[in-house]
Amino acid sequence: MAPFPDRLDAAIRRRGNPVLVGLDPRAEMLPEGILPQGINADPDKQARAYVQFCRGVIDVVAPLVSAVKPQAAFFEQLGPPGMAALAATIEYAQQMGLLVILDGKRNDIGSTAAAYARGFLGPGGQSAWGADAMTVSPYLGDDSLKPFVEVAIERGAGVFVLVKTSNPGGGMFQDLVADGRPLYRHVAEYVERLAAETVATCGYGAIGAVVGATYPEQLAELRAEMPHAWLLVPGFGSQGGTAADMAVAFDRRGTGAIVNNSRGIIFAHARSPYAERFGPARWQEAVEVATVEMIEQLRAETPAGKLDQ
Amino acid sequence: MAPFPDRLDAAIRRRGNPVLVGLDPRAEMLPEGILPQGINADPDKQARAYVQFCRGVIDVVAPLVSAVKPQAAFFEQLGPPGMAALAATIEYAQQMGLLVILDGKRNDIGSTAAAYARGFLGPGGQSAWGADAMTVSPYLGDDSLKPFVEVAIERGAGVFVLVKTSNPGGGMFQDLVADGRPLYRHVAEYVERLAAETVATCGYGAIGAVVGATYPEQLAELRAEMPHAWLLVPGFGSQGGTAADMAVAFDRRGTGAIVNNSRGIIFAHARSPYAERFGPARWQEAVEVATVEMIEQLRAETPAGKLDQ
Numbered sequence: 001m002a003p004f005p006d007r008l009d010a011a012i013r014r015r016g017n018p019v020l021v022g023l024d025p026r027a028e029m030l031p032e033g034i035l036p037q038g039i040n041a042d043p044d045k046q047a048r049a050y051v052q053f054c055r056g057v058i059d060v061v062a063p064l065v066s067a068v069k070p071q072a073a074f075f076e077q078l079g080p081p082g083m084a085a086l087a088a089t090i091e092y093a094q095q096m097g098l099l100v101i102l103d104g105k106r107n108d109i110g111s112t113a114a115a116y117a118r119g120f121l122g123p124g125g126q127s128a129w130g131a132d133a134m135t136v137s138p139y140l141g142d143d144s145l146k147p148f149v150e151v152a153i154e155r156g157a158g159v160f161v162l163v164k165t166s167n168p169g170g171g172m173f174q175d176l177v178a179d180g181r182p183l184y185r186h187v188a189e190y191v192e193r194l195a196a197e198t199v200a201t202c203g204y205g206a207i208g209a210v211v212g213a214t215y216p217e218q219l220a221e222l223r224a225e226m227p228h229a230w231l232l233v234p235g236f237g238s239q240g241g242t243a244a245d246m247a248v249a250f251d252r253r254g255t256g257a258i259v260n261n262s263r264g265i266i267f268a269h270a271r272s273p274y275a276e277r278f279g280p281a282r283w284q285e286a287v288e289v290a291t292v293e294m295i296e297q298l299r300a301e302t303p304a305g306k307l308d309q
Numbered sequence: 310m311a312p313f314p315d316r317l318d319a320a321i322r323r324r325g326n327p328v329l330v331g332l333d334p335r336a337e338m339l340p341e342g343i344l345p346q347g348i349n350a351d352p353d354k355q356a357r358a359y360v361q362f363c364r365g366v367i368d369v370v371a372p373l374v375s376a377v378k379p380q381a382a383f384f385e386q387l388g389p390p391g392m393a394a395l396a397a398t399i400e401y402a403q404q405m406g407l408l409v410i411l412d413g414k415r416n417d418i419g420s421t422a423a424a425y426a427r428g429f430l431g432p433g434g435q436s437a438w439g440a441d442a443m444t445v446s447p448y449l450g451d452d453s454l455k456p457f458v459e460v461a462i463e464r465g466a467g468v469f470v471l472v473k474t475s476n477p478g479g480g481m482f483q484d485l486v487a488d489g490r491p492l493y494r495h496v497a498e499y500v501e502r503l504a505a506e507t508v509a510t511c512g513y514g515a516i517g518a519v520v521g522a523t524y525p526e527q528l529a530e531l532r533a534e535m536p537h538a539w540l541l542v543p544g545f546g547s548q549g550g551t552a553a554d555m556a557v558a559f560d561r562r563g564t565g566a567i568v569n570n571s572r573g574i575i576f577a578h579a580r581s582p583y584a585e586r587f588g589p590a591r592w593q594e595a596v597e598v599a600t601v602e603m604i605e606q607l608r609a610e611t612p613a614g615k616l617d618q
Contacts, residue, residue, distance in 0.1 A: 024421070043437060073421045077428035079437025083392040107414050107446055109476035112333070112382045119386035128352060128388025137416055139448045139471055141478030162448055167418040169450030176495060178485035183492060186485060 001124060002200075004099075004133055004158030005230060009202035009255055011066030011099055016309035017295040018250070018302075020101065020232065021061045022262025023070040023089060025050040029267045031283040047081035050074070054089040057266050060287045062096035064295065067132075069232075069260055072104035090130055094123060101232070102131035105162060107140050114147035121148070122155035133158030135210060135232070138187045145207075149194055152206045158230070159207050161191045164222060166212025166235035184218075188225045195228035204230045204256060213241035213249070213259070220248035223256070231257040236294070237264030243297035254306040259298060265290045310433060311509075313408075313442055313467030314539060318511035318564055320375030320408055325618035326604040327559070327611075329410065329541065330370045331571025332379040332398060334359040338576045340592040356390035359383070363398040366575050369596045371405035373604065376441075378541075378569055381413035399439055403432060410541070411440035414471060416449050423456035430457070431464035442467030444519060444541070447496045454516075458503055461515045467539070468516050470500045473531060475521025475544035493527075497534045504537035513539045513565060520558070522550035522568070529557035532565070540566040545603070546573030552606035563615040568607060574599045 002010075012018055027035060027046050034056070035049040058068065070093075075086035090100050100123070106116045116136075120129045136148050138161050148159045164174055164184040174184040188209065195205030208230035211222045223231065231249050235241035236259050249257035268274040268290035269283035278286040299305040310316075321327055336344055336355050343365070344358040367377065379402075384395035399409050409432070415425045425445075429438045445457050447470050457468045473483055473493040483493040497518065504514030517539035520531045532540065540558050544550035545568050558566035577583040577599035578592035587595040608614040 026420075026424075071417075071421060071424075073415070073417055073424040073428070077424040077437060079428065080389065080393040080396050082428075082437070084389040087389050105416050105446075105449075106382070107416075108380075108382055109474065109478075111335075112380060115335075115380075115382040115386040119382070119388065119391075128386060128391070137414075137446050137448050138482060139446050140414075140474050140476060141481035141483065143476050143478035165418065165449050167449060167452050169418075169452035172450030172499070173447060173492060173495060174450065176485075176487035176492060178487045178492070183482060183485060183487070186482060190481070 001156035003156050004152065004206050005200040005204040006202050007132070007156070008066065008099060008158070008230060008258070009204065012255060012258070013307055015064065015066045016307045017065065017298060018258045018304045019065045019291065019295055019298065020258040020260040021057065021065055021068045021265050021291065022103070022260050023054050023057060023068050023266065024262040025053055025074050029270060031269055031280040033281065043078040043081045047078050047085040050082065050085045051088045055092050056284055057287055058093050058096050058098065060284050061291055062098055064291050065098070067099035067101055067258065068093050069101045069103050071262070072102060087129060094130065099132045101133040101135070101160065102129065103135045105135050105137045107137040107144050109140055109144050110147065113144050114151065117148045117151035121151050121157035123157070126155045131157070133160060135160045135162065137162050142190065145194065149198065149207055153198055157206070160210050160230070160232045161187065161207065163187050163191060163209040164211050164215065164218055166214040166239050166241070170212065185225060188222050191229055192226040195226060199228050202255070204228055208232055210234065211249070213245050214239060216245045216248060219245070223249055232260065233257055234260045236261045243301040246298065247302040250303040252303060254303040261294055265294065310465035312465050313461065313515050314509040314513040315511050316441070316465070317376065317408060317467070317539060317567070318513065321564060321567070322616055324373065324375045325616045326374065326607060327567045327613045328374045328600065328604055328607065329567040329569040330366065330374055330377045330574050330600065331412070331569050332363050332366060332377050332575065333571040334362055334383050338579060340578055340589040342590065352387040352390045356387050356394040359391065359394045360397045364401050365593055366596055367402050367405050367407065369593050370600055371407055373600050374407070376408035376410055376567065377402050378410045378412050380571070381411060396438060403439065408441045410442040410444070410469065411438065412444045414444050414446045416446040416453050418449055418453050419456065422453050423460065426457045426460035430460050430466035432466070435464045440466070442469060444469045444471065446471050451499065454503065458507065458516055462507055466515070469519050469539070469541045470496065470516065472497050472500060472518040473520050473524065473527055475523045475548050475550070479521065494534060497531050500538055501535040504535060508537050511564070513537055517541055519543065522554050522558070523548060525554045525557060528554070532558055541569065542566055543569045545570045552610040555607065556611040559612040561612060563612040570603055574603065
């Protein structure tokens with residue numbers, strides 16, 4: 001299996017855009033036909049509805065984008081049936097040719113971190129969950145990140161470390177200044193070291209960074225600080241980030257970053273202007289139009305426009 | 310349901326000790342009779358072996374201690390069958406009268422954090438996983454912790470926030486000094502605020518802290534900094550912390566802290582002096598003796614000796 005950074009690079013070039021579609025199923029947001037009201041209390045039925053919904057999204061976006069990001073929390077909320085639905089969703093996405101970045105923000109130390117890494121990382125039957133990459137949290141330090149790095153390298157998988165998050169409270173600890181630099185830059189410095197150590201043909205490493213787009217100046221600063229790290233940029237759309245805000249996340253060739261949108265795409269049927277045009281029955285058309293519009297915005301306003309199409 | 314801090318306080322007083330038994334099943338460490346060699350590759354068989362093993366541990370420790378701490382990573386490593394085994398383990402522990410603190414170190418923001426909290430927290434059928442408490446990571450800031458706090462309060466559950474961890478690399482970011490104090494003290498200050506806001510009859514709040522015992526001076530400093538927070542102290546035994554090191558974690562009445570031991574208890578059969586005395590076939594006797602010895606050490610060398618027995 002080729003290293004994850006090269007597989008991601010190739011997939012982005014093939015599709016001509018850096019859009020990452022977040023799969024965040026929420027019972028109360030599913031189109032009426034998929035989860036009728038009143039059965040929300042039954043986790044088995046909800047889990048089946050999640051699989052059906054995610055497959056429906058994947059069917060639409062697989063020809064358009066390179067990767068999806070299932071959010072573990074929404075599946076875990078349902079208990080064991082939800083976890084089976086997560087496994088089915090990952091498998092289906094990969095069958096449809098998509099890379100899967102599992103968003104679980106896991107973290108632990110030593111052999112426990114290794115258990116997470118071995119369980120989640122490694123497509124093609126190498127692990128129980130089979131993700132191409134996963135997100136991890138850095139609070140526990142280097143001996144919590146290294147087991148993820150080792151397993152990722154061994155299995156051609158990737159890791160995205162939380163560096164600077166897009167939420168309003170993200171600065172509470174991440175912006176504390178130590179030795180003249182905020183905490184998130186200390187984390188970035190270490191991520192860049194891991195990225196440089198694992199660099200593949202495309203110029204990026206197996207270790208990337210999650211960097212929110214809600215602070216464009218910090219995004220530019222962190223792009224410069226981590227020249228070998230793929231950036232996973234959340235915050236587009238519902239969190240207020242615009243395509244123009246994302247421009248600084250890319251390198252000059254239009255790669256080096258993937259931009260996530262979850263609710264803005266998968267629940268497009270429930271918001272203006274798509275709700276008026278399509279309504280719940282034609283929710284997949286809303287997903288398609290929202291995805292295409294995001295692709296066009298990013299191609300128009302960022303270096304991603306230089307990618308072949 | 311009574312608030313978690315009061316339920317924990319009552320359970321500790323009933324048992325007369327603060328021992329927390331970590332349930333970290335690892336295929337390669339299970340006694341031979343439970344997981345015969347050679348079938349390690351089959352996750353369904355491994356998951357059944359994990360349930361059998363954890364039930365065996367619980368049968369021994371339920372009359373002795375107040376709580377267990379299943380480590381999510383080892384169950385998740387097996388994929389969906391492992392998650393079903395985790396659910397079965399939690400349910401059995403509670404049937405046997407134990408409190409369950411799920412160690413998953415989850416973290417995310419806003420509605421995603423709420424999904425984790427709603428899924429994991431709340432015993433007695435209030436949530437899919439039914440844990441009495443769970444561990445969470447603080448990197449994402451206050452809006453990642455508040456959803457856990459809200460659900461915990463609503464459901465009589467608890468949350469333990471990582472403050473200062475026991476691993477060698479824990480200091481890499483946690484010890485960075487900002488505004489004259491290390492990062493972990495900034496986190497501790499916020500945890501104390503949440504603990505004070507959720508204080509119950511016993512004097513402690515629903516929000517506690519994970520504070521490693523490998524640095525006894527910091528443990529004392531953090532006990533003073535968080536007078537309303539239950540401390541979950543890992544690092545006893547296999548990580549090098551002694552009973553005497555733990556003394557400073559307790560209040561004068563002998564409560565306020567729980568001390569975790571995972572491998573040192575559940576895999577006692579594989580290490581000296583228990584291996585020689587019992588061997589794999591009598592592994593449950595090894596678990597019992599190791600638990601009783603830890604209880605005795607903590608009662609002899611810490612204020613926990615003042616608890617009724």
